[in-house]
Amino acid sequence: MEIYAGVDVGGTNIVCGLVTPSGEVVHQIKRATEVSKGPDAILEKIASMIEEAAAGFAGRSGAAVSVTAAGIGLPGFVDPEEGIARFAGNLGWRNLPAAQRLQARLNLPVYIDNDVRTYVFGEAMYGAGKGFKDVLGLTVGTGIASAMVNDGRLYYGYRNMAGELGHIVMEGLSDPCPCGLQGCLETYASASGMVRQAKKRIQSGEASILQEWYPGERLEDLAAADLSRAYDQGDPLARSVMEKAGTLLGRALSYAVPLYSPELIIVGGGGALAGDRLLEPLRKELYSRILPDYREGLRVATALNNDDAGVTGSAMYAKQRHAASV
Template structure:
């Protein structure tokens, strides 16, 4: 059986999976990234995990599988055509030729792209967006990023920088962003942004049940999941933060809808686990800001495979690139 490896690389963990040509994850491994050991060590870890996955899995017939190609989803700025990780702050990488190094190490085709793009690619083709031609996907996590898939192809824009939704500067926001701008969407509406806003409010004395849950130095333990828990208890601060985050996301997405006219918006990432607490205000704000001709046909849905979309997308991205490359080779021989 022929399979494709999909690897989702994060600052903390690496997830590696084997995926069939139909997009089914049949085997998966997870391990620490250990980015502090440097890029060479991380690349070796990626290669070793791919080899371990292939060696430890047998198909339904009990026979070893054949690995055709590998796809790697990396954080930060990626040039997928050159196979270079341009900049990944949480890995400490800059201008790293990751694809060529892994190709030489594994002796098989390796393709890299930004992790959000591969995540959205997986959800658009094999998850919530299956059968839909024009999909925008948004991930809410430490930051906010997005990607668009049109008729099975990712949209990149100039210099492969399309999708930086989290760095739209929003009116009324004044927090500085590590990117150098002030008032970026993700300073408030990302999972980490919401937590940061809650901590600031608690430290300034606003009443909230969160104060008793996380007294003193324990405030550093507060997470986005705790905001959802407080929201469900009717805590005014938690309700305000989650609903404002949803409204800001809806406003930002209204610009994307007007420019790109998607059929579907998929919301994923850890912050999306807040569900309707964010999705309802997001949808309400978005629908109030777009033309009826967009509104009447647009679907807003949560990701179907939130945990596996990065692996599936990376593997299927590799399949698509590998198939195209094989076609070019055959054409050149004809």
């Protein structure tokens, strides 16, 4: 049977799935990335996981399984045409010919791309964006990034760098960003940025129920999910942090909408879990800053397949690339 492997590589975990040509995930496994072991070990783990997934699905289904092609979503800057991971900071990779090495190891076509692009591709084609032609997707997690899918095709731009929404410098923000700029959107509006802002305000003496939950040095354990929980209990600090983050996201998207003219914007990652706590201020700010002709028909939704979109997108990206190559 025809089957594609999709692999979503993160700094903490690697998720590998087998996906049918129609986009259905039929088998999935997850393993720790173990970044400290280096790129050779990670590439071998990816290859072994693809083989393990194929063997596991074959054993469960009783059918012979031969993977047609594999797609790998990698963090950082990726050259998909050359198959090179240009820079992945959280993996410690630079100019690594990942596709070539995996292809030699597995003896099957392997295609790589940035993990946010493959995630958005999966969600646009098989999730919340199914049936829409022009979809802008963003992930709100440790950082913020986006991708655009037009008529089933990803948009890349010069040097494959389109979509770095998190590094738009926003007026009124001044925190330094690891990228070298100051005041980037993701320093405040990412999941980690919201947590960092909440900690700063608590440490400066502002009252919050979060301080009761995480007194003293335990404040370091504060997570984005705690902000949502405190928001629901009416905590003014949590509400203020999340509403400002949503407003900033809406403002940044108001810059992107006139450039891309999407009919749907999908919010994924941890931001999807926050739901309307982020989306209400996001929509309010976005719609107040774009022309009525853009507002008409424009929808903003959370990801439908938040957990599987990276695997589905990577596999279906491989299917699309492979079909174009034969």
